[in-house]
Amino acid sequence: MLSSLFFYLTLFSAVVGQCPIANITDPLAFPYVFRVQVQSDLGYPITFPGFAVNQNYILTSDMAFRKNAALIKITDQFGVVYRTPKSTIIASGRFAILRTCRPLPGPYISMSQFSFNRLSDNLTNAEFILFNENDDVLKKVKPLTVFNEGHCVTITNDLFESVCVDINVTPGFCSYISDAFGDGSTPTFFRAPAVVINGQVNAIYSSSSEIGCNGCSVNDQVGFYSSFLSCIEYLLTEIPGGVGNP
Structure with a gap:
């Protein structure tokens, strides 16, 4: 499924210095974030952040759909497993929702249009969040x-449906x-990131x-990710039972 992406994936090892990847040791920082993991067609794990939207559903990337x-494993940041009996593609095919057998206690991610940054200016204080394949610490x-937004559209030509980094x-x-x-070597893991702006998740890899690491692309230094805000009306209507924090 991601083989074409990885065939061209280039890691920029020539960059001097490494930015820290830090554990978010306080689960209350993002209490609605869950770890969602599937196996790729080539057998390596792909790990996504997923977001509790109400008592029964987790919103995540469409690439976690099975x-x-x-075949989908969901755990919270304490390692508690949440079995999922159903996976559904929604919102223009960019996202998936996963129903859980165990009720999700909340709090739930904000789906208010006013929570998302409309990106009238470039921002330098954003961050990625992700899980690795071996533990449940965000x-x-x-x-x-x-x-x-304007610069992103010139790069992606997708009418404000992406967040560009x-x-x-x-x-x-x-x-x-x-x-x-x-x-073209086979990866041993893939960690899908989400973009956070001012504490609010705004976009996820789908x-x-x-990703922004594709060496054959003219935009190989720019990553663009599916925006929640661009699909908010679909999300609000397609999630069964609505969202817990509209």
């Missing part, structure tokens, strides 16, 4: 610069996402995204 939901990677200012970023190189 017709056989038993990680953050920074610094991260997010481009304003400048990979140049995040040293070593690609190495936190995967250990694959441009020679099938419509570019």
